[in-house]
Amino acid sequence: MRTATVTIDPLALTHNLMQAKRLAPKSKVLAMVKANAYGHGVAMILPALQQADGVGVASFTEALEARQLGWDKAIGLVEGVFSADEWQQAIDYDCSCVIHHQPQLDWALANIPSSDSATRIVWLKYNTGMNRLGFDYQQTIEAAKQLHQAAFQLILTTHFANADDRKHPLNALQIQRFDEMLALLKKTVSEDVQGSLCNSAGLVNFPEHHYDWVRPGIMLYGSSPVIDKSASELNLKPAMEFSAQIMALSTVNTGEAIGYGSRWIADKPTRTALVSIGYGDGYPRAVNDETHVCVLVKSKTEDSEKSNQSDQGYTSYLCPVRGRVAMDMIVVDVSALPEALPLDSKVVLWGNAPHVDDVAAQAGTIGYELLCRLSARPARVQTI
Helix, strand or coil: CCCCEEEECHHHHHHHHHHHHHHCCCCEEEEECHHHHHCCCHHHHHHHHCCCCEEEECCHHHHHHHHHCCCCCEEEECCCCCCHHHHHHHHHCCCEEEECCHHHHHHHHHCCCCCCCHHHEEEEEECCCCCCCCECHHHHHHHHHHHHHCCCEEEEECCCCCCCCCCCHHHHHHHHHHHHHHHHHHHHCCCCCEEEEEEHHHHHHCHHHCCCEEECCHHHHCCCCCCCCCCCCCCCCCCEEEEEEEEEEEEECCCCEECHHHCEECCCCEEEEEECCCCCCCCCCCCCCCCEEEEEEECCCCCCCCCEECCCCEEEEEEEEECCCCCCCEEEECCCCCCCCCCCCEEEEECCCCCHHHHHHHCCCCHHHHHHCCCCCCEEEECC
């Protein structure tokens, strides 16, 4: 049986959520579960996020899934609805919505929900410099007035363009614009207008600007949201382990190449392992020759000093990937491992080591993308 597996650790998710809450003790938490919980699976992660005040999704389909799974707290549609019919569906399923352009405002004002509906809470999006979604300065003021007059409760929100880089000059400008608008709306519209500025990176980098709601996403899944600190430095634990098994062993002679394009050529006899994983499962084809996987072998006293002893009776070896990643398999250099290597030896593509952020860096991308683009082919399991 093919063994590509995604293993989710709910305890790690809860740990990361509590870390977010510790960073923003006075704020409510809208935990992002969009894109199938960043590839982790909404059904698997929702029970671990019970201490969040709500969850954020990108589409009504995702909101409906959360409701069908029994989530009874707040659900925020962070892109809002896409039609007047979806606005009615949001009311039916008690979801709050971002409003970021005129059609959404029109739909809301034409169909005002009952006073006890969660849809009466509107996340009004102000474009402070990201230049994707959101009203401009004057439009935000006018929309806030209209929504308040219609008895909607307002949460002013925006999105950082460079929150991962604390020193980027646009951050200060976006914070200034947001602060000024929030103060203006509190003065001219209602003192009850709330604020929400920070995603994961903002939550870490700008503790003085957490406001009423924070919106952690990638940090919940154990990946670092900032450029100058690793996940471990932020006390985040990976919630996913992506693994497979060795399916065959061979030796490549000096001067022989491995894989498509014959990119990697052996400069000495090289023992290799074929691993049942590839870009068809979501492992990135673009990784370079510095990329490693972790092979677990039953521990013995004579194991290499370069390996790491695990608590489960296995020794872990970091082994380099050789040649191009194929759709269904990769080749790994196991020359440093014991000769009697079992064919079913476990191979970790990312988890505690290597970390998904490290693999992403070798592939020229970010951990978000690797997690989100996992295919449906690997089996999904959960730690007990």
